[in-house]
Amino acid sequence: MTAIFVATPLFARAAGELQQAEQLVEAGRATEAIALVQRYGKSSDVAWAQVHSAALLANGQSRRAVDLLAPLHAADPLNLALANNYAVALEAIGATDTARQVLERALGDGAATAAAFRNLRSLYAKLAAAAYARAVDAPVQRMSPTLALVMPSDRQALAFTPGAGDQSPAISRGPAPAPAIPPMAALGPEPASPNRPNKATTASANTATTAITATTPPAPTPATTPPPIAAASAPSAAPAAPAAANPGAPKPAEKPADKAAEKLAEKAPAKAADKAAEKPADKPTERAADKTTEGAAEKPANERQAAALAQLERATNNWAAAWSRKDVPAYLAFYAKNFQPPTGLSRSDWEKQRHERLNRSGSIKVSIDDLKVVADGDGWRVTFRQHYRATGLESTATKSMRWVHEGGRWLIQAERAQ
Amino acid sequence: MKRITQTLTFLLAVLFGPLSETAWAQTDISSDENLREAIRLIQSGTSLDKALGAAQQAGRDLPKSHLANFLQYQAYISMAGGDPNQAPPAVKSSPNAHRELVNESKARGKLVSVPKGAIPSAVIQIGPGTDTVLLVESERSRLWILNRKGDSIAVVANHYVTVGQQGVGKEREGDRKTPLGVYRILSEIPGAKLIDFYGPLALPLDYPNPMDRAQAKTGSGIWVHGVPSDRYARPPLASDGCVVLANEDLLALRKYAKPGRTTVVVVPQTNWLSPAAWRTMASNQLAELPIEMFQKVAANGGNRTNGGGGASGTGSPKENAARSVYHLEAERTMVAEYIDRRGQSVRDYWKREGGRWVPYIDATTAAVH
Numbered sequence: 001m002t003a004i005f006v007a008t009p010l011f012a013r014a015a016g017e018l019q020q021a022e023q024l025v026e027a028g029r030a031t032e033a034i035a036l037v038q039r040y041g042k043s044s045d046v047a048w049a050q051v052h053s054a055a056l057l058a059n060g061q062s063r064r065a066v067d068l069l070a071p072l073h074a075a076d077p078l079n080l081a082l083a084n085n086y087a088v089a090l091e092a093i094g095a096t097d098t099a100r101q102v103l104e105r106a107l108g109d110g111a112a113t114a115a116a117f118r119n120l121r122s123l124y125a126k127l128a129a130a131a132y133a134r135a136v137d138a139p140v141q142r143m144s145p146t147l148a149l150v151m152p153s154d155r156q157a158l159a160f161t162p163g164a165g166d167q168s169p170a171i172s173r174g175p176a177p178a179p180a181i182p183p184m185a186a187l188g189p190e191p192a193s194p195n196r197p198n199k200a201t202t203a204s205a206n207t208a209t210t211a212i213t214a215t216t217p218p219a220p221t222p223a224t225t226p227p228p229i230a231a232a233s234a235p236s237a238a239p240a241a242p243a244a245a246n247p248g249a250p251k252p253a254e255k256p257a258d259k260a261a262e263k264l265a266e267k268a269p270a271k272a273a274d275k276a277a278e279k280p281a282d283k284p285t286e287r288a289a290d291k292t293t294e295g296a297a298e299k300p301a302n303e304r305q306a307a308a309l310a311q312l313e314r315a316t317n318n319w320a321a322a323w324s325r326k327d328v329p330a331y332l333a334f335y336a337k338n339f340q341p342p343t344g345l346s347r348s349d350w351e352k353q354r355h356e357r358l359n360r361s362g363s364i365k366v367s368i369d370d371l372k373v374v375a376d377g378d379g380w381r382v383t384f385r386q387h388y389r390a391t392g393l394e395s396t397a398t399k400s401m402r403w404v405h406e407g408g409r410w411l412i413q414a415e416r417a418q
Numbered sequence: 419m420k421r422i423t424q425t426l427t428f429l430l431a432v433l434f435g436p437l438s439e440t441a442w443a444q445t446d447i448s449s450d451e452n453l454r455e456a457i458r459l460i461q462s463g464t465s466l467d468k469a470l471g472a473a474q475q476a477g478r479d480l481p482k483s484h485l486a487n488f489l490q491y492q493a494y495i496s497m498a499g500g501d502p503n504q505a506p507p508a509v510k511s512s513p514n515a516h517r518e519l520v521n522e523s524k525a526r527g528k529l530v531s532v533p534k535g536a537i538p539s540a541v542i543q544i545g546p547g548t549d550t551v552l553l554v555e556s557e558r559s560r561l562w563i564l565n566r567k568g569d570s571i572a573v574v575a576n577h578y579v580t581v582g583q584q585g586v587g588k589e590r591e592g593d594r595k596t597p598l599g600v601y602r603i604l605s606e607i608p609g610a611k612l613i614d615f616y617g618p619l620a621l622p623l624d625y626p627n628p629m630d631r632a633q634a635k636t637g638s639g640i641w642v643h644g645v646p647s648d649r650y651a652r653p654p655l656a657s658d659g660c661v662v663l664a665n666e667d668l669l670a671l672r673k674y675a676k677p678g679r680t681t682v683v684v685v686p687q688t689n690w691l692s693p694a695a696w697r698t699m700a701s702n703q704l705a706e707l708p709i710e711m712f713q714k715v716a717a718n719g720g721n722r723t724n725g726g727g728g729a730s731g732t733g734s735p736k737e738n739a740a741r742s743v744y745h746l747e748a749e750r751t752m753v754a755e756y757i758d759r760r761g762q763s764v765r766d767y768w769k770r771e772g773g774r775w776v777p778y779i780d781a782t783t784a785a786v787h
Contacts, residue, residue: 121498128494129508135488135519136511329613348646351615352658356639 017041021051030058046072046082053085062092073102080106119147309373312382312403315410320366320386326358336404336411362391368399379404379413386417448576449667450526452476456489457527460502469493480664483650485526488519518653525559525654526578536690537571538562540683542700542743544571547757548681550674551742552642554579554661556586556596557687559654561663563674570693575670580652580662586686588625588659591637596659597625600744600753601682602763603642603675617644617665621675623682629751629767629778642675642682644668678761686748703745707752707768707775751778 017040024033033055041048049072056065069086076082083106090099107113133139315334322330332351341350358364371384379402386399402414448454453476459469473489480486492502500506505516541551544566551564551571559581563574581596582588588597601623609618620643626635637659644665645652651664661684663671674680691699742755750770758764767778 124494124498125500125506128491128498128500129506131487131490131494132506132511133509135484135491136505136509136515137484138509138511138515329611332613348615349658351613355613355615356658359639 018047018051021048021055025051025054025058028058030055034059044072046076046079050081050085053089057089057092062089065089066093066095077102077105082106115149122147305373305375308375308380311410312373312380313371315403316368316371316382316384316401319412320368323358323366324364326364328355328358331358334410334412336406336413339411339413339415342415360390365389376402449480449664449670450476450578452479453483453485453489454526454529456486456493457523460489460492460496461527463496466493466496470497480650482648485519485522485651488523518656521653521655522651528558529560529576532573532690533692535573535693537573537693537696538564538688539691539696539699540685540688540745540747541571542703542745542752543569543741545740545742545756547679547740548742548755549676549679550574550681551744552671552675552680552682553688554581554596554682554684555687556581556598556684561661561671563671565674570697574674577663577667577671578651580654580656581684582657582659583655585655586684588637588640589633589635592658593637594658596657596661596684597623597630597635597637597640598684598686598749599625599627599629599746599751600755600765601625601627601640601684603677603680603682605677606672606675607641612643614646616641617646617663617668619644619668619672621677624763628765629753632778642668678757678763681742681744681755681763683744683746685746688747703752704743707743707754708777 017036021033021036021041024030024036033051037048037052037055041052049068053065053069056062056068066086066089069082069089073079073082073086083102087099087102090096090102104113107116319331319334322334332354339347341347345353365388367387368384369387371382374381374383381400381402383398383400386397388395388397398418400416400418401412403410404413405411452472456469456472456476459465459472470490470493473486473493476483477486477490491506495506496502503520505511505513538553540553541564544551544564546566548566553562553564554560555562559578561577561579563576565572565574583594586596586598588595603621604624605622607616607620607622609616612620620641623640623642625638625640640659640661642661642663644663647665652662656662661682740756744753744755745751746753752768752770752775754766756764756766768775769778770776
């Protein structure tokens with residue numbers, strides 16, 4: 001709003017009318033805005049002309065908007081807000097190439113403009129990709145830098161590659177490397193074609209200073225983005241650089257999931273213990289223990305295996321006990337966070353399914369025997385006979401599980417029934 | 419007569435609608451206002467700067483919202499000249515994740531403004547036995563908190579909800595649909611007893627209700643619950659039949675969701691009427707309802723008797739006023755709910771047949787734990 005007063009030293013009342021006209025345009029009441037402009041406005045005044053042209057464009061009177069802005073633009077071709085709206089009006093009547101020339105001229109010439117445009121576009125795309133990665137919980141890929149530097153004496157941009165760590169940033173003359181982002185619809189001027197051989201130099205204090213040209217671009221304006229062309233309805237609409245507003249550091253996508261798993265792991269065991277106190281794991285497990293201890297005695301050489309066997313037996317029995325007493329949190333806490341649910345279910349769907357299965361009415365009794373343990377990489381493969389008895393269903397199956405020791409606990413990484 | 423009434427109601431609704439198109443009920447609370455503002459701005463395409471600002475604000479308000487980041491993406495990629503509906507090749511993601519965000523954005527964007535003070539036509543009356551009605555409109559992905567206000571109804575808040583993967587109209591166990599109808603909240607399961615997936619709280623509903631059982635519908639475990647702690651919300655169609663809210667919304671709803679005193683009504687969509695139009699509609703519907711036929715709630719402890727029924731409990735205006743009445747418009751079904759002296763929910767059902775409300779099943783007592 002302040003820009004209005006700077007641009008138009010009018011009396012407060014007139015400024016009020018101008019503001020009102022601008023609001024009418026924004027509210028989509030173009031005809032009323034035009035009436036107001038015709039009553040109070042001066043056609044020679046840039047601010048009024050901006051609002052007037054925006055109202056005309058909103059009203060579909062593009063040709064009149066062009067005619068209105070043409071003389072004002074001719075008188076002050078470097079007035080960017082004016083040039084912007086003139087370009088919008090030109091585009092509206094199909095004069096796309098003239099619109100481009102108007103904007104290019106207003107933005108200054110050649111290499112700097114081209115580089116700034118490319119840079120700004122790259123920054124938007126980079127910020128877009130980072131926001132997207134956060135949106136879909138995907139890891140953010142490091143995108144190859146695409147920003148181009150401009151030297152004071154040059155009419156051509158320098159491609160800039162920031163150094164990693166102690167490496168110096170590399171700068172090469174010529175067009176910036178192709179961005180790692182989708183090729184955008186042809187926008188803005190491209191940098192001049194390389195008529196000099198590519199020559200790598202090192203960044204000096206000098207070039208670092210000039211780099212600022214690239215990061216504080218001249219007003220980019222939505223006129224460069226194809227679909228919705230935005231008209232600055234008054235000088236106040238001269239666009240701010242939104243890129244600078246949000247550096248939005250991407251966060252690793254894996255983190256939240258980890259946290260959730262930790263929380264679950266913390267919560268569940270305590271509860272498992274509580275409940276186990278109510279209903280201790282019972283006989284069938286003792287029998288299984290007897291048997292497997294015998295099995296282990298046959299291979300006394302492998303102490304590690306014996307220890308694992310005892311621990312895994314207890315863990316497997318506890319798992320069966322949690323299932324039997326329908327303690328879903330305790331049951332699910334036995335599964336490692338990288339557990340692959342069978343039949344292609346997602347982890348949450350699988351958990352939900354288990355929740356529902358375990359919560360069915362009637363009692364469930366799961367017991368195991370014939371437990372065997374074999375080392376399997378950094379974990380152990382445990383096979384056993386599983387006896388399942390629920391209301392209306394009884395089954396015995398051989399089950400194979402892969403257990404791993406993580407964070408002081410034994411967790412199931414894979415489970416398969418045979 | 420009926421037709422005239424309906425036409426009149428419709429006309430009133432039409433006349434009322436455009437007048438207050440943009441005004442929201444002042445009492446409404448909704449945690450996703452900034453998200454919806456960003457969606458609106460991005461869809462209108464007029465100001466990408468404003469759209470980005472709104473999306474960033476939504477991201478600050480709701481740091482766990484994936485959609486807020488998606489909306490920022492859409493604003494930025496539009497500024498870069500890209501297509502806001504395409505995924506950027508630089509980010510590896512599943513097409514599912516992208517589609518779910520587009521769906522959530524569409525679902526939240528669907529909430530066109532409801533006139534200030536408007537009342538849903540699905541709720542005809544809230545009796546003193548019911549403190550709060552949670553009305554779920556599945557096509558809008560919204561849950562409305564409604565309270566009795568004198569003989570009228572006040573809209574307290576509205577929240578985005580997720581329903582079943584396969585939508586609504588549950589019939590069979592495992593069909594991944596959310597049931598349509600009138601349900602009671604049976605109990606409250608605290609978060610400590612739940613895995614993280616269900617959020618801070620779960621409210622089991624009494625599906626299958628008497629009407630569902632009469633129609634041989636199967637399945638169980640329909641809950642109102644929250645989301646895993648690393649998320650703000652889930653896609654609009656994602657549950658196995660439960661009604662899922664953002665955790666902050668669920669906690670805001672908690673004070674209204676009292677086991678035995680709160681009814682959950684699930685409909686595909688309802689009409690929002692001005693208080694005057696609603697009053698006319700409601701009194702016409704009540705006048706048409708042969709409620710006295712069902713006044714069998716005996717004086718002796720609310721036990722149902724066959725045939726006659728206690729003298730004091732037969733269709734007195736007082737008892738009629740004590741009922742909550744819901745109109746399941748899509749199913750041409752009317753439900754009247756009465757809370758007996760033992761705090762149990764008694765529900766009567768009518769079906770629209772031949773221009774009349776015909777008793778569907780005799781009411782059944784549903785125990786409230």
